[in-house]
Amino acid sequence: MGDVRLMKGNEVIAEAAIRCGCDGYFGYPITPQSEIMETLMIRKPEDETGMVVLQAESEVAAINMVYGGASCGKKVMTSSSSPGISLKAEGITYLAGAELPALIVNIVRGGPGLGTIQPAQSDYFQAVKGGGHGDYKLIVLAPASVQEMNDFVDLGFELSFKYLNPAMILSDGVIGQMMEKVELSDYKPRWTDEEIEKISGSWATNGKKAGGERNISTSLDLDSAKQEVFNHKLQAKYRAMEENDVRFEKIACDDADYLFVAYGSSARICQKSVELAREKGIKVGLLRPITLFPYPTKQIQEMLGQVKGILSVEMSAGQMVEDVRLAVEGKVPVEHFGRYGGIIPTPEEVVEALEEKILGK
Amino acid sequence: MTEEIIIAGFGGQGVLSMGKILAYSGIMQDQEVSWMPSYGPEMRGGTANVTVILSDDRISSPVLKKFDTAIILNQQSMDKFEADIKPGGTLLYDPNGITRHPERKDINIFKIPGAALAAEMGNPKTFNMIILGGFLNVKPIVKVENVKKGLEKSLPERHHKLIPLNIEAIQKGIDSVENVQVL
Numbered sequence: 001m002g003d004v005r006l007m008k009g010n011e012v013i014a015e016a017a018i019r020c021g022c023d024g025y026f027g028y029p030i031t032p033q034s035e036i037m038e039t040l041m042i043r044k045p046e047d048e049t050g051m052v053v054l055q056a057e058s059e060v061a062a063i064n065m066v067y068g069g070a071s072c073g074k075k076v077m078t079s080s081s082s083p084g085i086s087l088k089a090e091g092i093t094y095l096a097g098a099e100l101p102a103l104i105v106n107i108v109r110g111g112p113g114l115g116t117i118q119p120a121q122s123d124y125f126q127a128v129k130g131g132g133h134g135d136y137k138l139i140v141l142a143p144a145s146v147q148e149m150n151d152f153v154d155l156g157f158e159l160s161f162k163y164l165n166p167a168m169i170l171s172d173g174v175i176g177q178m179m180e181k182v183e184l185s186d187y188k189p190r191w192t193d194e195e196i197e198k199i200s201g202s203w204a205t206n207g208k209k210a211g212g213e214r215n216i217s218t219s220l221d222l223d224s225a226k227q228e229v230f231n232h233k234l235q236a237k238y239r240a241m242e243e244n245d246v247r248f249e250k251i252a253c254d255d256a257d258y259l260f261v262a263y264g265s266s267a268r269i270c271q272k273s274v275e276l277a278r279e280k281g282i283k284v285g286l287l288r289p290i291t292l293f294p295y296p297t298k299q300i301q302e303m304l305g306q307v308k309g310i311l312s313v314e315m316s317a318g319q320m321v322e323d324v325r326l327a328v329e330g331k332v333p334v335e336h337f338g339r340y341g342g343i344i345p346t347p348e349e350v351v352e353a354l355e356e357k358i359l360g361k
Numbered sequence: 362m363t364e365e366i367i368i369a370g371f372g373g374q375g376v377l378s379m380g381k382i383l384a385y386s387g388i389m390q391d392q393e394v395s396w397m398p399s400y401g402p403e404m405r406g407g408t409a410n411v412t413v414i415l416s417d418d419r420i421s422s423p424v425l426k427k428f429d430t431a432i433i434l435n436q437q438s439m440d441k442f443e444a445d446i447k448p449g450g451t452l453l454y455d456p457n458g459i460t461r462h463p464e465r466k467d468i469n470i471f472k473i474p475g476a477a478l479a480a481e482m483g484n485p486k487t488f489n490m491i492i493l494g495g496f497l498n499v500k501p502i503v504k505v506e507n508v509k510k511g512l513e514k515s516l517p518e519r520h521h522k523l524i525p526l527n528i529e530a531i532q533k534g535i536d537s538v539e540n541v542q543v544l
Contacts, residue, residue: 174423346426347422
């Protein structure tokens, strides 16, 4: 076994960043994710791997530092919680528009506005449907354990460089603040200048080569015809993500009559609800989307011949449930159950909601 | 084996660190563990609680409503969590400051005078380890040697000289549990 520790999800994000060869972190503190930058500051990776860690003067500055680093082909990241992500939204759509790879971590808290510092999943729309302006998509990963907080940092960078598109880890205060056993990844060295040239030389703005063309990092094109062609290219990229990089997990689905669909911390709660419901003789399974974009639409559709009803469980007033309904197209009843504003549902409450809303008891 | 535990008391009593040491001990014997604190704008003297789960299998929800064991260290926590123990489950509490003793008839109840023993040892900081010892008497789910290994792994080197005192406190706790109601 590798390096096994007991760590908070937030601390693990920081540790995983250092170990995966991240070049720079730019952030601004906000609860409940402050341990990410705090851990990085304590670890001082600049001494160890050369990774830069900087507390910017604001969220807007931090995301634009990310844009700068990403433009040079560097592995760069930022993190925040809901209100801070709203401030970063402009920079995020610019990254998507300039086709730049970067990792953004959102440890969601209850909103709207400044809201509460307690956990929520009410930023699903913001992460998956937009947040910033324009027709763009983020690759959105939803970890459900501290181990996945470790694993998805590396995966997020991998996917964002594969598609030249920003990736987001969408988590919340439950996974961020809790400690679990985690096996940390082995160290990967940061890319050398030669490696960056090989991987990203065709677009990274690292200085014009003699006889070559300038690389320009921009999301601006005033020629509408060209902008439409560019938009077609983006859409083709999003379709390729849907084709190749949907990730999900099925739990107790083989004999299920009913289905929970839940991601992140809600999926953990639903795992317990599956156990409790089955003790009562209700055969329910759980489909856990791991990528929220691209969404496991097909995988939900594959369950339709088998299940009689679906309960979408989220810590929001009902956001992901819209994507479940789009997948189901009215073929079986789909209901939503959620607690929000920082309240975490109990596994028992979820079972009661299943009985009331789906089984009609 | 899965053991779902809530530890609840005042901030400053070492509730969270006791949970952490218990979780680390679980890792030392190759178990899955989770440690979920109540977090918020809390301060010294406020209430603090943590849900700790040790299991031989993958852990489902880190957030729970019903517990196998509740370790209760103040009156507010008694009022809040006594009802949340599973029938046949276990309540361990320190009677110090408790004005309303537990009333459930369908659970096992044990007392440990942690605050008094810590004062006797001349070090109030040993309180949470005495309580942990009490828990290990009632539910020997982790071995004391694994607690020691957990302390070695979780404490910075400069604090390792305190490990023998902590082990002594755990032993004192193991030896000082009083049965109140055993089903």
